Amino acid sequence: MSTDVDSEGEFETSSGGFDTDSLTGVGLEWTHRTESLFHAVLFGASVLGVVVLAVLIVDVILDALTGLAIGLDPVTFLTQHYSNDSSQAGFLGAIVGSVLLLFFTFLFSFFLGVGTAVYLEEYAPNTRVTRLIEANLTNLAGVPSVVYGLLALGVFVNGLRMGPILLAGSIALALLVVPIVIVASQEALRSVPDGMRNGSLATGATRWQTVRGVVLPSAMPGIVTGTILALARAIGETAPLLMVGTVWGLRHTPGPFDRFGAMTTQIYQWAFLPETELNFLAAMGIAVLLAILLGMYGVAFLVRNKYERSY
Amino acid sequence: MSTDTSPDPGITAEVADADRRRNRRVRRLLFGCTSITVLTTIAIFAVLFDNAFQFFTDERFHQWLIGMAADLTLYFPEQRVGLLEFFTDTEWRPSHADDPRFGIIPLAAGTLLVTIGAAFVSIPIGTATALYLSEYATPGTRKYLKPTLEVLAGIPTIVYGFFALTFITPVIVGPLGALFGISVGRFSALSGSIVVGIMTIPMVASISEDAMSSVPDELRNGAYALGASKYRVSLSVVLPASISGVMASYILAVSRAIGETMAVLLAAGYSANLTGNPFDEIMTMTAYMVDATRSTMTVGSVEFQSLFAVGLALFCMTLTANLVNDYVKRRYREVYR
Amino acid sequence: MAQTDSLITTDVSVTDRERTSRPDETVVRADGLEVHYGEERALTDVDIDIPERKVTAIIGPSGCGKSTFLRCVNRMNDQIDTCRIDGDLSFHGKNVYDDDVDPVALRRKIGMVFQKPNPFPKSIRDNVAYGLRVQGKTDDVDARVRQALEGAALWEEVEGQLDSSGLDLSGGQQQRLCIARAIAPDPEVLLMDEPTSALDPVAAAKIEDLIADLAREYTVIIVTHNMQQAARISDKTAVFLTGGELVEFDDTATIFEDPDDQRVEDYITGRFG
Numbered sequence: 047m048s049t050d051v052d053s054e055g056e057f058e059t060s061s062g063g064f065d066t067d068s069l070t071g072v073g074l075e076w077t078h079r080t081e082s083l084f085h086a087v088l089f090g091a092s093v094l095g096v097v098v099l100a101v102l103i104v105d106v107i108l109d110a111l112t113g114l115a116i117g118l119d120p121v122t123f124l125t126q127h128y129s130n131d132s133s134q135a136g137f138l139g140a141i142v143g144s145v146l147l148l149f150f151t152f153l154f155s156f157f158l159g160v161g162t163a164v165y166l167e168e169y170a171p172n173t174r175v176t177r178l179i180e181a182n183l184t185n186l187a188g189v190p191s192v193v194y195g196l197l198a199l200g201v202f203v204n205g206l207r208m209g210p211i212l213l214a215g216s217i218a219l220a221l222l223v224v225p226i227v228i229v230a231s232q233e234a235l236r237s238v239p240d241g242m243r244n245g246s247l248a249t250g251a252t253r254w255q256t257v258r259g260v261v262l263p264s265a266m267p268g269i270v271t272g273t274i275l276a277l278a279r280a281i282g283e284t285a286p287l288l289m290v291g292t293v294w295g296l297r298h299t300p301g302p303f304d305r306f307g308a309m310t311t312q313i314y315q316w317a318f319l320p321e322t323e324l325n326f327l328a329a330m331g332i333a334v335l336l337a338i339l340l341g342m343y344g345v346a347f348l349v350r351n352k353y354e355r356s357y
Numbered sequence: 358m359s360t361d362t363s364p365d366p367g368i369t370a371e372v373a374d375a376d377r378r379r380n381r382r383v384r385r386l387l388f389g390c391t392s393i394t395v396l397t398t399i400a401i402f403a404v405l406f407d408n409a410f411q412f413f414t415d416e417r418f419h420q421w422l423i424g425m426a427a428d429l430t431l432y433f434p435e436q437r438v439g440l441l442e443f444f445t446d447t448e449w450r451p452s453h454a455d456d457p458r459f460g461i462i463p464l465a466a467g468t469l470l471v472t473i474g475a476a477f478v479s480i481p482i483g484t485a486t487a488l489y490l491s492e493y494a495t496p497g498t499r500k501y502l503k504p505t506l507e508v509l510a511g512i513p514t515i516v517y518g519f520f521a522l523t524f525i526t527p528v529i530v531g532p533l534g535a536l537f538g539i540s541v542g543r544f545s546a547l548s549g550s551i552v553v554g555i556m557t558i559p560m561v562a563s564i565s566e567d568a569m570s571s572v573p574d575e576l577r578n579g580a581y582a583l584g585a586s587k588y589r590v591s592l593s594v595v596l597p598a599s600i601s602g603v604m605a606s607y608i609l610a611v612s613r614a615i616g617e618t619m620a621v622l623l624a625a626g627y628s629a630n631l632t633g634n635p636f637d638e639i640m641t642m643t644a645y646m647v648d649a650t651r652s653t654m655t656v657g658s659v660e661f662q663s664l665f666a667v668g669l670a671l672f673c674m675t676l677t678a679n680l681v682n683d684y685v686k687r688r689y690r691e692v693y694r
Numbered sequence: 695m696a697q698t699d700s701l702i703t704t705d706v707s708v709t710d711r712e713r714t715s716r717p718d719e720t721v722v723r724a725d726g727l728e729v730h731y732g733e734e735r736a737l738t739d740v741d742i743d744i745p746e747r748k749v750t751a752i753i754g755p756s757g758c759g760k761s762t763f764l765r766c767v768n769r770m771n772d773q774i775d776t777c778r779i780d781g782d783l784s785f786h787g788k789n790v791y792d793d794d795v796d797p798v799a800l801r802r803k804i805g806m807v808f809q810k811p812n813p814f815p816k817s818i819r820d821n822v823a824y825g826l827r828v829q830g831k832t833d834d835v836d837a838r839v840r841q842a843l844e845g846a847a848l849w850e851e852v853e854g855q856l857d858s859s860g861l862d863l864s865g866g867q868q869q870r871l872c873i874a875r876a877i878a879p880d881p882e883v884l885l886m887d888e889p890t891s892a893l894d895p896v897a898a899a900k901i902e903d904l905i906a907d908l909a910r911e912y913t914v915i916i917v918t919h920n921m922q923q924a925a926r927i928s929d930k931t932a933v934f935l936t937g938g939e940l941v942e943f944d945d946t947a948t949i950f951e952d953p954d955d956q957r958v959e960d961y962i963t964g965r966f967g
Contacts, residue, residue, distance in 0.1 A: 077586050078586075080586075080588060081586050081587060081588050084587075084588035084591075085493055085587075085588070087485060088485045088486075088488055088489035088493055089489060089493070091481070091482045091485030091486050091489065092485065092486040092489040092490065092494070092502055094482055094486075094558075095482075095486065095502075095505055095506055095509055095558055095559070095562075096501075096502070096505050098509065098555055099505055099508060099509055099512075101524065102512070102516070102517075102520045102524070105520055105523055105524045106516070106519070106520075109523060157390070158390050158393060161386065161387045161389075161390030161391070162387070162390045162391045162393070162394055164387055165384075165387035165388055165390060165391045166391065169384050169387060169388070170391075171775075172775060179391060179394065179395060181683060182394060182395055182398050183394060184679070184683065185398065185676065185679050185680075185683070186394060186397060186398060188609070188612055188613075188616075188675055188676075188678070188679040188682075189401065189616070189672065189675060189676075190615070190616025190617070190618065190643065190671060190672075190675055191616070191618065192616065192618045192643050192646055192647065192668070192671070193401060193405070193616070193668055193671065193672050193675075194401075195646075196404065196405065196646070196664060196665060196668045197397075197400060197401050197404055197405075199664075200404035200405075200407070200408055200665065201400060201404055204656055205404075221397055224393075224394065224397075225394070228394070239812070241808060241810055241812035242812055242814055242815075243773075244770060244773070244806075244808060244812065245808065245812040245813075245814065245872065245875070246814070246824070246828070247770065247773070247801065248768060248770060248801055248805065248806035248808075248876070248885075249801065249802075249805065249824060249825035249828055249829075249875065249876065249879060250373070250798055250799070250800075250801040250802030250803075250825065250828060250829055250879065251798070251801075251824075251825075251828040252373065252376045252377060252379070252380040252798050252828075253380050253384070254376075254379060254380040254383045254384070255376065255380070255828045257383075259814075259824060259827070259828065260814050260824075263815070263816070264814075264815050275511075278511060279511075281513075282511075282512070282513025282514070282515070282516075283513070283514075284513070284514065284515045284618070284619045285514075285618040285619055285643070285646075285647055288647050288650045289646065289647070289650060289664075291650065294651070310513060310515045310619075313515050313516075313519065314515055314518075314619065314623075317515070317518060317519045317522055317623055318622075318623065320543065325519075325522070325523060328519055329519070329523075332515075332516050332519055335513065335516070336512075336516070339511065339512075339513070343508075343511065364786055364787035364788045365788065366785050366786030366787070366788050366803065367799070367803060368785060368788060368790065368795050368796070368799045368800040368803055369788075369794045369795055369796065369799060370794055370795070370796040370799065371799075373796055373798045373799045373802065373829075376798065376828075376830075377796060377798060
C-alpha cells in the first residue's frame with residue numbers, strides 16, 4: 047500500500063508543474079502551416095481533373111455552337127452523308143456505321159466474354175494453366191488498341207481476304223473489349239454468394255443447372271453493366287478501325303459487308319485537316335458521340351442501381 | 358446392413374445421366390470460349406512476327422518455313438531492311454521515293470518523349486488525387502470526385518485529341534512557347550505529353566487509391582498516437598505502405614501512354630523529327646501506324662509491312678510494361694496477406 | 695426406388711411412398727471415416743449407423759467436425775479442393791465415394807438445409823420448384839410446391855404471395871422456404887446444418903416443431919451447437935469432440951442422462967468446450 051501513496055504523491059507534484067502550453071499547440075505553427083498547404087495542394091490536384099473535364103466540354107460545345115453560328119445546319123448534319131462542301135456535310139453514315147459496329151461487337155464479345163468468365167469462375171480447376179489464362183487476360187487488356195487493328199488487318203482483312211469491311215472492324219473491336227467483358231463478368235459472378243451455389247447443388251443440380259438457374263440470373267445486372275461500359279469503350283475507339291481501313295469521307299450508309307466508317311473516324315478526319323470550319327464539324331460530331339456515350343453510361347447506371355442486389 | 362450383393366440405392370451416375378452429359382458439353386463449350394482468349398494472344402504475336410519478317414526480308418516467316426520444307430533446303434530469304442538499319446538509323450522516311458530510310462529511333466524517341474512528359478503530368482497529379490481521396494476527402498467530396506475521374510477515363514481518345522488541337526496547343530503550349538521565343542505549330546511533343554498525362558491521371562489515381570485504402574488503419578493509428586500530423590501520416594506511413602500498388606499504377610499509366618494513339622497524333626503530330634525540344638512536332642510509333650493508313654500501300658511492300666514491324670516493337674514494349682506490372686502486383690498482394 | 699409415381703394423390707401429405715427399407719434400418723453408415731483438409735485432420739475414424747426416419751442430432755464444440763461429417767454425406771465437400779476422404783460412408787449400403795456414384799444423383803436423394811438461409815433471388819414458387827425443375831419432375835409442379843410449403847409449415851403464411859421474392863421473407867420464413875425447397879423433390883434424407891442458429895428464438899421454435907414432423911417422412915440428420923435443442927428434438931445423438939472424434943452415439947435420452955464417456959458428461963454439463 048505504501049507504494050500507492052508514493053505514486054499518488056508523485057503524480058500531484060508533476061501535475062503541479064505541468065506546462066499547459068505544451069497541449070495548446072504553441073510551437074506547432076509550422077506543422078499546421080505545412081498541413082494546410084499539403085491539404086490545399088492535394089485538393090488542388092484533385093480538382094484539376096474536374097476543371098479539365100469542364101474546360102474540355104466547354105471547348106467542344108463552344109466549337110459546335112460556333113459551327114451552328116456560321117451556318118452549319120444541325121438537321122443537315124444528322125441526316126446527310128459526308129460532303130466536301132462543309133455546309134452540306136453530314137454525319138449520318140458515320141452514325142449508322144458506329145451503331146452497326148456496336149451491334150456486331152456486342153454479338154461477338156458478349157457470349158465469348160461471359161462464357162469465358164463462367165468457365166473461369168464456376169468450372170476451372172485451380173491449376174497452373176488456369177492462372178496462366180488469367181494472367182494472359184490482364185495482359186490482353188493492356189495491349190494497345192492499335193495492335194488489335196493490326197491483328198484484324200493481318201488475319202481478317204488480308205489473311206482471310208475479307209477486305210476492309212465493317213464486319214472486320216467489329217471483330218477488331220470485339221477482340222479489344224472481350225477482356226473487359228470477362229473481367230466485369232467475373233466480378234459479377236464472384237459477388238453471387240456461395241450459399242446460393244450450395245443451395246442449388248444440394249438439391250441435386252448439376253454445375254450447369256446451378257449456373258443457369260441461380261448464378262447467372264443473380265449476376266446478370268453486373269454483367270450487363272460491365273458489357274455496356276465495354277461497348278462504350280468500343281464506340282469511342284478510332285485507331286483499330288483506321289488500321290482495318292476506313293473510308294475517308296463516308297458518302298453512304300454502310301452495311302456489314304461494305305467498306306465503312308464510324309463517328310470517331312469521321313471526327314478524326316475533320317479534326318485532322320487544318321480548315322477551321324472542319325473543326326466545327328468535328329466538334330458537332332463529338333457532341334453527338336458524347337451524347338450517345340452519356341446515354342450508354344446512363345443506362346449502365348440505371349441497371350446497376352435498379353437491379354443490382356447486395357447479398 | 359452390410360450385404361454381399363452390390364446394393365443400388367439409385368445414386369450412381371446413370372441416374373442423372375442426361376443432365377451430366379449436358380453439363381459436360383457446356384463445360385467443353387465454355388472452355389472453348391476461354392481458349393479463344395489464349396488464341397488471341399498467340400495470334401497477335403504470330404501475325405505481328407510473320408508480317409514483320411516480310412519487312413526485313415522478302416518473304417513472310419511462314420512462307421519461308423514452307424519454302425524450306427518444300428525444297429528440303431536451308432536458305433536465307435533476301436534481306437530488304439537490315440535489323441541494324443532498323444535499330445540504328447536516325448531517320449524514318451518510309452515513303453521517300455529515292456532513298457527510303459527505316460530507322461525506328463526517331464519514332465521510339467518520340468514515343469519516349471511523350472511518355473516521359475506524360476508521366477510528369479499524371480504521376481504527381483494522380484498520386485496527389487489518390488492521397489486526397491484516400492486520406493483527406495469527406496464522403497461528400499468523394500461522391501463527386503470519383504465519378505468525375507471515371508468520366509474523364511471514359512472520354513474517347515479522339516475527343517482528347519480534338520481538345521489538344523483546339524485548346525491545349527493554342528491556349529497553353531503556344532503562349533508558353535512564345536515565352537521562350539519559340540513559335541509553336543499545330544503540333545508539339547509538349548501538347549502530346551500534356552494530353553496523354555491528363556488521360557492517364559484517372560488510372561494512376563484510382564489504382565493508387567485502391568492500394569492506399571487497403572493500408573490497414575492500425576498503421577495510421579500507430580503514427581497518430583506518436584503525435585504525427587496528417588500529412589506526415591500520408592507521406593511517411595500510407596504512401597510507403599502502398600508503394601507497390603502505387604508503382605503498379607505508374608507502370609500501367611506508362612504502358613497506356615506508350616500505346617496511346619489518336620490523342621498523340623492530333624497533339625504531337627506526324628513528322629518523324631529526332632528532337633529533344635518539347636515544342637517541336639514529332640511522330641510516335643503509334644502515330645506512324647495510323648498516319649500511314651492515309652496513304653495507299655500495297656500489301657507486301659516494305660512500307661506496308663513496316664506497320665507490323667513497328668507494331669511488333671510497340672507490342673514488345675507494352676508487354677514488358679505489363680509483365681513488370683504483373684510482377685509488382687504479385688509482390689504487393691503478398692505484403693497484405 | 696419407386697418414388698416418382700403417385701406422390702400426390704392426396705393433398706394431405708406424402709405418406710403413400712414406398713420405401714425399400716424398414717424403419718430402424720440404417721440409411722447412412724460411416725465406417726472408419728476420416729477427412730483431411732490439406733494437412734489438417736477434420737474427422738478421425740468415425741463409425742456411426744444412422745437409422746431411418748429418426749432425427750439424429752450431431753453435437754459438439756466448434757471445430758469438432760460436425761459440419762464436415764454432414765457435408766460428407768451428400769458430398770458437398772467435393773466443392774473444397776483440398777478435402778481428402780478415407781474410409782467408408784455408405785447410403786443404403788452403397789459407398790457414396792465409389793467411382794460410379796455421382797454426387798448430383800446422390801444429392802437428389804439427400805437434401806440439405808444450410809446454417810444461413812439461402813433462398814434464391816426468385817419468387818417463392820420458383821424457389822420451391824427449383825429442385826423439381828432441376829430433377830426433371832415437372833409434372834404437377836404447383837401441387838408439389840404447395841405440398842412442400844405445407845410440409846415446411848409455411849403455406850398459410852405465403853399462400854397469397856407465391857410470386858413475390860423469396861428474399862422478402864423474414865429470416866425464419868426464409869429458412870422454412872429453404873426446407874420446403876429441400877423437401878419438394880422428395881429426398882430420403884434431410885441434412886440440416888445448424889438450421890436455427892441464424893434465427894431468433896421464436897422462429898427457431900417453429901423450425902424445431904417442424905423437424906419432429908419431418909421425421910415421419912424423412913431421415914433427418916441435424917447438426918446443432920445447441921444441446922437443449924438436440925435434447926428436445928432428436929431421437930439419437932452423436933457427440934463429436936475436438937479433433938473430429940465421435941466420442942459417443944446413443945439414444946438421446948441416454949446421452950443426456952447417463953452417458954458412458956466421462957468427456958461426454960463433462961461436455962453435456964458444461965465442464966468442457
